[in-house]
Amino acid sequence: xxxxxxxxQTLGCAMNVRDSEHIIAELKDKDxxxxxxxxxxxxxxLINTCSVREKPVHKLFSEVGAFEKAKKNDAKIGVCGCTAxxxxxxxxKRAPYVDFVLGARNVSKISTAIKTPKFIxxxxxxxxxDYAFGEFRGSPYKxxxxxxxxxxxxxTYCIVPHTRGDEISIPANLIVKEAQRAAQSGASEIFxxxxxxxxxxxxxxxxxxxxxxxxxxxxxxxxxxxxxxxFTSPHPLHMDDKFLEIFAxxxxxxxxxxxxxxxxxxxxxxxxxxxxxxEWFLDRAQKLRSLCPDxxxxxxxIVAFPGESDEEFEDTMDVIxxxxxxxxxSFKYSPRPLTKAAEFxxxxxxxxxxxxxxxxxxxxxxxxxxxxxxxxxxxHEVYFEELRANGGVAGRSFNNFLVQVQGSEELLGKTxxxxxxxxxxxxxxxxxx
Ligand code: 5AD
Ligand code: SF4
Numbered sequence: 001x002x003x004x005x006x007x008x009q010t011l012g013c014a015m016n017v018r019d020s021e022h023i024i025a026e027l028k029d030k031d032x033x034x035x036x037x038x039x040x041x042x043x044x045x046l047i048n049t050c051s052v053r054e055k056p057v058h059k060l061f062s063e064v065g066a067f068e069k070a071k072k073n074d075a076k077i078g079v080c081g082c083t084a085x086x087x088x089x090x091x092x093k094r095a096p097y098v099d100f101v102l103g104a105r106n107v108s109k110i111s112t113a114i115k116t117p118k119f120i121x122x123x124x125x126x127x128x129x130d131y132a133f134g135e136f137r138g139s140p141y142k143x144x145x146x147x148x149x150x151x152x153x154x155x156t157y158c159i160v161p162h163t164r165g166d167e168i169s170i171p172a173n174l175i176v177k178e179a180q181r182a183a184q185s186g187a188s189e190i191f192x193x194x195x196x197x198x199x200x201x202x203x204x205x206x207x208x209x210x211x212x213x214x215x216x217x218x219x220x221x222x223x224x225x226x227x228x229x230x231f232t233s234p235h236p237l238h239m240d241d242k243f244l245e246i247f248a249x250x251x252x253x254x255x256x257x258x259x260x261x262x263x264x265x266x267x268x269x270x271x272x273x274x275x276x277x278x279e280w281f282l283d284r285a286q287k288l289r290s291l292c293p294d295x296x297x298x299x300x301x302i303v304a305f306p307g308e309s310d311e312e313f314e315d316t317m318d319v320i321x322x323x324x325x326x327x328x329x330s331f332k333y334s335p336r337p338l339t340k341a342a343e344f345x346x347x348x349x350x351x352x353x354x355x356x357x358x359x360x361x362x363x364x365x366x367x368x369x370x371x372x373x374x375x376x377x378x379x380h381e382v383y384f385e386e387l388r389a390n391g392g393v394a395g396r397s398f399n400n401f402l403v404q405v406q407g408s409e410e411l412l413g414k415t416x417x418x419x420x421x422x423x424x425x426x427x428x429x430x431x432x433x
Contacts, residue, residue, distance in 0.1 A: 012050025143182035183225030256400030304353035
């Protein structure tokens with residue numbers, strides 16, 4: 001029988017990217033689908049959605065509207081992921097041509113969803129933690145692996161606990177097996193995913209040996225063929241000394257750390273329910289830089305959280321001066337349904353939010369230019385994974401800089417030394433040594 005064609009669009013975070021890979025694997029194995037990049041020739045069109053801010057939610061409805069117009073006559077449209085969880089049957093009301101709605105954490109039901117008219121499943125605590133998904137990877141060179149699902153934190157701005165439910169860890173033996181399979185197929189980098197990875201081991205669905213995130217990292221680093229281990233996202237609150245020391249000393253753990261700050265002001269952090277202070281964050285970042293001088297640190301920042309004053313915002317600027325992050329993802333606060341902060345008085349006006357965001361991004365760019373300039377002449381070990389325009393080949397340094405050289409396919413999948421001779425903000429250009 002001829003394979004049916006699947007088009008899938010993924011919005012949002014790395015968890016969603018992995019959920020899409022799981023969906024593709026299920027549909028290939030059980031229903032004989034193959035991927036297409038052409039929406040108009042697809043028999044099944046999926047959009048895997050994000051609801052972390054308002055923008056991606058709007059995007060969902062504009063995208064499905066466009067799908068409806070351009071799709072093949074009998075093609076089905078399914079809405080998956082976080083917005084599916086939070087809007088549920090509302091999606092059928094706003095877009096009646098949608099055939100099914102499948103929430104985050106319900107991915108294993110995809111094969112049923114496509115066969116059931118107006119199927120809807122949005123149980124945010126559905127337990128798929130020991131479901132053995134089939135194999136599909138977007139890249140032959142690295143493997144994304146989920147280590148936990150959901151999030152137990154109750155950050156007052158965040159919708160994710162309402163779309164991905166309570167935190168549950170995936171059994172270590174399944175994670176190890178997946179990493180071994182990746183290594184055997186030549187993907188020597190693994191990328192561990194969870195909403196709060198360094199809280200790993202807090203809760204399993206069945207009896208399970210006690211294991212925390214640091215232990216899991218050590219266990220995975222013992223697998224032959226795995227050369228690089230990355231993970232996202234850790235929580236600053238759980239960055240204890242044991243974790244930072246293993247991070248710094250294990251030669252397979254890539255030296256880039258995501259430390260989502262959100263705000264540099266202790267009062268705002270308390271209102272966000274982040275569980276740490278400005279001083280704790282600075283102490284952890286400084287400890288990390290001293291244990292691991294090559295580390296690059298990235299962060300997430302929300303400006304104009306309800307009630308944030310100019311002085312409180314200055315604390316965020318102060319942390320930026322002190323930590324000198326290599327990368328910042330910054331956002332204006334966006335009130336989300338189901339969250340506490342959406343109810344707070346003192347929502348900050350849009351123009352002030354914009355001014356703060358611009359100020360922060362400009363200052364970060366200046367700092368970044370200084371950091372990037374120091375890269376000139378440095379030698380990095382680069383794992384090549386991507387062909388770029390005009391004969392470029394790119395990959396990541398061990399500390400996560402994007403590095404590009406002139407070259408061809410032969411470089412892909414290899415780790416080679418590169419001397420940087422033209423460092424730019426987004427890409428460090430160099431030559432093989
Ligand atoms: N408004 C703005 N940004 C948000 N984030 C999460 N919730 C919101 C919100 N309501 C940001 C946080 C988080 C990142 C994934 O998205 O910085 O770390
Ligand atoms: Fe978006 Fe958060 Fe869901 Fe990821 S977990 S898709 S960032 S809402």
